[in-house]
Amino acid sequence: MDIVKKSLILFVEYLQIEKNYSQYTIVNYSANIEEFALFMQEEGIAGLDVVTYQDIRLYLTKLHQMKLARRTISKKISSLRSFYKFLNREKLLNDNPFSLVSLPKKEGRIPTFLYEKELELLFSVSDLSTPLGQRNQALLEMLYGTGIRVSECAGLKKQDADLYMGTVLVNGKGNKQRYVPFGSYAQDALELYLKDGREQLIQKAAPNDAIFLNNRGNPLKAGGIRHILNELVKKSAANLHIHPHMFRHTFATHLLNEGADLRSVQELLGHSHLSSTQIYTHVSKDQLKKTYMSHHPRA
Structure with missing residues (x-):
C-alpha cells in the first residue's frame, strides 16, 4: 500500500496549497482514504488502479453494515471520488470508478433553532x-x-x-x-x-x-x-x-x-x-x- 501513501501525500499537498482547505477538512479526507486503503488490504486489492465498481459496492455494503449515517457515508465516498479525480488529473491513474457511484440521498433534517x-x-x-x-x-x-x-x-x-x-x-x-x-x-x-x-x-x-x-x-x-x-x-x-x-x-x-x-x-x-x-x-x-x-x- 506504499503507492496509496505516496498518492495521499501528493493529494494532501494539493488540498493545502491549491484548494486552501482547512486542516480539519484535510484530516477528514485523509482518514477516509486511509480507511479505504485498509479495506483494499483486507480484500487483497493490489492497487488503486485495479479497484472496480464491484469493489466499491462491497465497500458501501460494509459501511451500511456499520450503521453509519447516510451523510457520513456520502462524505467518505466524496473524499475518495475527489482523490481519484486528482490522480486522474495528475495522470497517475486513467479511470475513476467512484464516478459511477451515486451518493446516498441526504436525510433532509430541518435544523433546530431557538424561538x-x-x-x-x-x-x-x-x-x-x-x-x-x-x-x-x-x-x-x-x-x-x-x-x-x-x-x-x-x-x-x-x-x-x-x-x-x-x-x-x-x-x-x-x-x-x-x-x-x-x-x-x-x-x-x-x-x-x-x-x-x-x-x-x-x-x-x-x-x-x-x-x-x-x-x-x-x-x-x-x-x-x-x-x-x-x-x-x-x-x-x-x-x-x-x-x-x-x-x-x-x-x-x-x-x-x-x-x-x-x-x-x-x-x-x-x-x-x-x-x-x-x-x-x-x-x-x-x-x-x-x-x-x-x-x-x-x-
Missing part, C-alpha cells in the same frame, strides 16, 4: 456588573447577531471588530474572509465588554488580542463557548438542549422568516454553495400561523 422567547430568557441571565457576565452577554449577542460559526467566534481578534461601522471581519472555512454586520444590541454588549470586562480579564494573563477570554485571561476556545452556553441555559431555567451551532441556525431562520433573500443570507453565513443555505428555507410554526391568520379569508 424569540427562548432567546430572551438566555439574554436576561448574565450579570453585566461582572467581567464574565459582560463577556457572556457579548458572546450571546455576537453568535446570534452575526450567525458566525463557533470556531470563527473563538478566533476573533480585537482588530477584527469595527465598532464604528458595526461590522466584524470573520476568518471562515478555507481561510476565506468575509465582513459580517452586527446590530445595536451586539454593539452595546461588545463595547461594554471590551472597555470593561475584557480589560479586567486580560490582567490575569499574558497580553493577547483575542476578543473572547476565559476566566484566566487566555483566549476562549470552542469547547469553552459550549460550556458557557450550557451554564447559561441552566441559569435561565429553560428546558433547552443547546449546541452552539443553534445560534447560526437561528440567525439564518429568523432572517429568512422576516423576508431576507437567500443570496444575502448565503453571503452572511459564508456558504460557498446556495444549496447549503437552502436548508433554512423552512419556516417556524408560529410564522406559518401568522401568515395564515393575516392572509386567509376565513382565518
